[in-house]
Amino acid sequence: xNQSEIIIMLKSGLGIRVQESYGMLDVMVSLPPSYNTTCKPxxxxxxxxxxxxxxxxxxxTQGLLGVYNNDPNDDLTSVTGQVTRSTxxxxxxxxxxxxxxxFGSTWRVDGRNERIGPVLFSExxxxxxxxxxxxxxxxxxxxxxxxxxxxxxxxxxxEEVISTCQGIPQCEYDYIMTGRREIGLTTLxxxxxxxxxxxxxxxxxxxxxxxxxxxxxxxxPPSANYLEGDKVTFxxxxxxxxxxxxxxxxxxxxxxxxxxAWCR
Numbered sequence: 001x002n003q004s005e006i007i008i009m010l011k012s013g014l015g016i017r018v019q020e021s022y023g024m025l026d027v028m029v030s031l032p033p034s035y036n037t038t039c040k041p042x043x044x045x046x047x048x049x050x051x052x053x054x055x056x057x058x059x060x061t062q063g064l065l066g067v068y069n070n071d072p073n074d075d076l077t078s079v080t081g082q083v084t085r086s087t088x089x090x091x092x093x094x095x096x097x098x099x100x101x102x103f104g105s106t107w108r109v110d111g112r113n114e115r116i117g118p119v120l121f122s123e124x125x126x127x128x129x130x131x132x133x134x135x136x137x138x139x140x141x142x143x144x145x146x147x148x149x150x151x152x153x154x155x156x157x158x159e160e161v162i163s164t165c166q167g168i169p170q171c172e173y174d175y176i177m178t179g180r181r182e183i184g185l186t187t188l189x190x191x192x193x194x195x196x197x198x199x200x201x202x203x204x205x206x207x208x209x210x211x212x213x214x215x216x217x218x219x220x221p222p223s224a225n226y227l228e229g230d231k232v233t234f235x236x237x238x239x240x241x242x243x244x245x246x247x248x249x250x251x252x253x254x255x256x257x258x259x260x261a262w263c264r
Contacts, residue, residue: 007223009210021186028194032207035061037069064107078106079115091169093143100141145176152179164188208250214262216240226250234261 008016013032018025039058061068066075076084076099084102086095111118148158156179164184165171170191175184206228213219218235225232230250236242245258 009223009226011210013207013209019190022180022183024183024186026190028197029065031061031068035068037061037067064104076103078103079113080106091144091173093146095144097143100143142177144173148176152176155179156181168192206250206253208253208255211248211255212260214260216263217242217261228252236263240264 004020006018013034015030017028017030020026037058037060062077066072067077074083076086078084082102084099086099090096090099107116109116109119148156156175160181161172161175161184164181165175165188168188168191171184171188174187175181178184208226208228208230210226211219211232213234216236218237220233220235228250232248234242234244234246240263242261242263243259244261246261248258249256
């Protein structure tokens with residue numbers, strides 16, 4: 001079984017994909033429209049700020065990935081509500097440092113901020129579950145490099161970086177910081193794939209949601225198969241017999257009728 005990619009689909013429609021390559025993780029989060037800013041009838045996001053009774057009349061999804069409200073101008077909103085403005089070219093040391101210090105670092109998950117919440121994994125039973133044990137409390141990133149250091153310049157040149165990365169800044173950064181062309185090419189491929197997903201995401205798709213199955217049942221394909229026209233089949237391990245409907249199809253937002261598949 002290939003463990004270099006894991007896709008998790010929750011009942012709420014939230015999806016998380018984690019891919020590993022060359023010892024590095026690439027994480028992508030997708031949210032359904034229901035997570036967009038939602039206000040009570042007759043209320044706007046701006047008018048709800050000064051509610052008389054102090055109750056919340058709008059609910060907004062926000063965090064390190066921005067504010068989900070279809071407004072790119074406030075995506076860099078810190079946990080305290082401060083909005084960082086960044087215009088023009090952000091692929092330079094000054095801009096990236098400002099974004100990190102005024103926005104990114106404020107969303108650190110260390111259990112100290114009630115608004116963010118506790119760490120995702122508890123160390124109540126095993127201390128190894130606490131991700132903070134693997135993090136450097138004094139970590140400070142290297143911001144956008146302006147030039148190659150002496151050791152790197154002996155291996156590759158900036159001309160090679162620019163030619164390899166085809167003008168994609170994310171690729172250039174990873175190539176320079178790691179000194180490895182294959183990592184830069186991996187970043188280039190992932191960035192292009194992400195942009196392709198963005199373009200396809202602008203098209204309205206009909207989803208049937210994740211299809212639940214009983215324990216021990218093998219679903220084919222194993223993931224990412226919940227959109228209009230997708231078809232899934234169920235089977236069992238050798239020496240087990242399948243019961244229920246072995247094939248379901250997504251149509252008009254609903255899975256075709258059938259009994260849950262289970263093995264015995």
